[in-house]
Amino acid sequence: MRITATIRSSGAALAVLAGAQFTVMLATSIVNVALPQIRDGVGLSDGGTTWVVNAYGLAFGALLLAGGRAADLLGRRRVLLAGLAVFGAASLAAGLATSSPVLIAARALQGTGAAAIAPAALALVMDLFPPGPGRGRALGVWGAVSGAGGAAGVLLGGVLTEAAGWQWIFFAVAIGTLPVLVGTVVGVPPAPVTGSGRFxxxxxxxxxxxxxxxxxxxxxxxxxxxxxxxxxxxxxxxxxxxxxxxxxxxxxxNPLLPPRLFRAGRVTVGNALMALLGSVWIALFFFLPLYQQQVLGSSPLVTGLGQLPLAAANMLGSTLAPRISRRIGATATVTAALLTEAAGLLWLSRISAHGSYAADLLGPGILIGLGLSIAFVQLTTLSVEGVARQDAGLAGGLVNTSRQVGGAIGLAVLATLAGTATARAAVHQPQPEALTAGYRIAFGVCAAVLLATAALAPLLTRRTATGPSGASPSPAPQPAAGRRH
Structure with missing residues (x-):
């Protein structure tokens, strides 16, 4: 009876923590299809419009390490609650904003809250599920909601923008944060603070x-x-x-990034590969909606609906990832997933200005969703594997930082390449063809990056932990009683 109750309690807590990750990923992508309406609503210039996206990503990416370390030293549940409160309040402020400075500041504050939520929630998942099949399944759920959050953001952004106005994309995030906050208070158990030393x-x-x-x-x-x-x-x-x-x-x-962190498990290689995966991930969700709207002429709602097959494939892949890994091994799983995603992107690199969703996007989206989700789950698992409990929050912050910074670098490079190709093609081709030429270049380079990442995946077989394979380092000494989060 006690074991059954513990499993149910852990399952409920995982649902809440996955909900926290879902809201973070939702806020990352929900503005993408509403940018023209936001620009008109608060009087932004074309250059200023990009900062509705950048302000969130800038704060999120820059503060993840600090959020992870704070979770280890101050208590993961406490930092998660604080992050959710800031995130929800900032989302409400963004929806109420009537000027561009207020909106951009609210988005930056939203990113600050997300930088506390993501590493704290991941560390709590690791606390709840020790190394083994249970943790694999939990991280599969984590991967599923991460991908679903990104795709749901595009869908929900389109629906709300057309039905109620752009303000409701932020109100919806604020409303969705409230049950996660309450669920964390009620359903996520407190645990001892594991970190030690000064910040x-x-x-x-x-x-x-x-x-x-x-x-x-x-x-x-x-x-x-x-x-x-x-x-x-x-x-x-x-x-x-x-x-x-x-x-x-x-x-x-007591350094922020202690050397012991990089001597544990596969932290270094896992984060390097996650940065390369992130460079493709964020660019994909940037260029796909643009192609659908600017070339195929889809409305925001239809663009969002077009993400559903990719999201379904993403959730399926995240569920299957732990089983595949147990059968063929982590390295082979990562390699196969990257090659699958690369195949989908190579398919996308053949899109046409006169194409259709069914012919040009449906099949590639399914391949990309499967490959992306499996690779994400496995690289997240490997990037936190073998890390001492006292550094779990920091490890979660580091792997999220790798993905965000990799994404910023990848998007900047790919946007430049796509823009150059479009400008060159526009000299002698109509706008749809010129835009398509740029998107084809972007998707082709993404595929090349993934092929290179797959070639590096065998490095994951080199463990740096001194303990036996698959074992975590000895747990840190327990802190004095009374320090709980």
């Missing part, structure tokens, strides 16, 4: 500013070009700050 404020500050400068430079490069003095200045500041971060970390007694 590394100098290291956190320098790496956060470095990531901010990097992501800002990359997003600006999409509009101004790679040789723009502002962009080059941002990259120079990034290099200086990262150098300062390394120097600070060497001297701090």
């Amino acid at each position: 590394d404020l100098p290291g956190t500050t320098t790496v956060t500013l470095a990531l901010t400068a990097l992501v800002w430079g990359l997003t600006t490069a999409r509009r101004s070009g790679w040789t723009d003095t502002t962009v080059l200045g941002a990259f120079a500041v990034t290099a200086v700050l990262l150098t300062a971060f390394v120097l600070v970390e060497r001297r701090h007694p």
